[in-house]
Amino acid sequence: MSELNHVVPRVSADVLEEVDIACLRLPDGKVWVGYGPFTEVADAPDGPAFYVNDFELGDGRPWKIPARMEVLEKGDEFLVQSEEELNVVWRALEPEWFEMVFRRIRKEVVARRLKKMVPVLTELGVRQSGRMSDLLGRALRAPEGLWAYGRVQGDEGFAGATPELLLKVEGGQLETMALAGTASPVDGGGFVSDTKEIEEHELVAGFIESALSGLGLGVVERGPREVSDASGLTHFRTQLRVTLEERPDLGALVRLLHPTPAVGCLPRDEGNLTQLMEYRKQLHAPGFFGAPFGLKTPDGFYAVVAIRGLGWRGDEVSMPSGCGIVGGSVFDHEWRELRQKRETVSRMLGV
């Protein structure tokens, strides 16, 4: 972008509380920044727009058309940032509630009424100084290979960098991925043959494959299960692809795939979804977590699963993390995995 952008913040610090911004960094490194006021519509518009919704898809007008869109060559060019140091004090976690939810889910799985569910453990904190909106810029500087996303509206918002693509539609092709099963580098080499992690992953890949097959289009191409590294964690990833009809209904595609069992439940029926929403509420999961966050450009539509991020409202800050519970899940192992996931976020965003 222009040289001026390198030296002059586009939004000065004293008006940061007024910001109305949505942004997404695509794999080519370019950052699409939309500035409000946003026009909200129910169906995908012809021109560029963001898709922003909550986990329950409760927003009937999820397409947000910015008043102005800017494309930055890279995240470093995003200069909406204040001088004051951001400081958040985190409350101690209380494992009891999460443990109770864990046990209930596992019991349902063992009784074969459920195959998998992803409860969310949320660490809560309070901002002491600085501006939460600084997290947008920090997310946009996250390592390559992650999709950085963010939305700030006045004193509330969320920002993060996720390894998980919900769907990409480009040139008549839909691409998606199953991303589930986690190890950290300290776990040693047993991950590739860990049957519990493989099961957790295969449930997600199978769900996506059958959802795409139900479109009644061409054959769904399913790649091999591969190992993928994302900012200090290792996951299993399977890529899937299908050719689409000419003008797909993008909102319907989001609803078809979301929530996959990587953040939701299997079977994905009314009863299980209602139970999942209840657990999320009890455990203070913020609405953005695990929700689809997308961008439509002249080249395509890109929607990610908003994980590995932070949310805030006023001074209240939340850092959510989820883990898939299957029959072979053990509480202490999942508790540690959740901590590792949050550690990657706090390293990345510096809070």
Ligand SMILES: C=C(O[C@H]1C=CC=C(C(=O)O)[C@@H]1O)C(=O)O
């Ligand atoms: C729900 C999260 O991760 C998902 C993505 C990759 C691996 C996952 C897992 O192994 O449970 C989760 O499905 C999170 O990071 O909070």
